[in-house]
Amino acid sequence: ETGVTQSPTHLIKTRGQQVTLRCSSQSGHNTVSWYQQALGQGPQFIFQYYREEENGRGNFPPRFSGLQFPNYSSELNVNALELDDSALYLCASSVRVAGGPQYFGPGTRLTVL
């Protein structure tokens, strides 16, 4: 069984640029959630995708957007990067929208200079 994978592992961008992060869900999972974890804090929910539709969103501005593909993999896009976007970005996959455990990928560490 293949676990959750994310790419790239690390990324350095400058303020104002755009970035795309990728996540492949665990085999058999149809729901992907994205989280942002700033240094020293717990992960914060960004949004969730279920069957290619956004299923819910946390307190993040519209410049954070996403996609889910027919194979249930997902992308997180961030436009107009700000210094405060520097964080570890985690994706998690699960079998269904509500209920059941979430399995996390290794994360992408984004640094905005």
Added chain:
Amino acid sequence: GIQVEQSPPDLILQEGANSTLRCNFSDSVNNLQWFHQNPWGQLINLFYIPSGTKQNGRLSATTVATERYSLLYISSSQTTDSGVYFCAVEAQGTYKYIFGTGTRLKVLA
């Protein structure tokens, strides 16, 4: 929204000691998980435990949903247990996990 608090915030143990980590939440939940975050940031799934008791080797967990708390027990701690432990809950009627503030554990050899 639901509040999730963990205690203690920091814990230092000698190898071989036992410990109890606590997670309190302010509202009813669908799901609760305990995670160990290693130094590289990977969140390792320890327990999926919305209610009841589970054990896995030296670790065990208990969730008392009616009283809105969960406990993670670590016995005979090892240096590899060091890291940050998070509980995360999914409030009823929602779709997102809310993470607690974390407990930073350091186990000394």
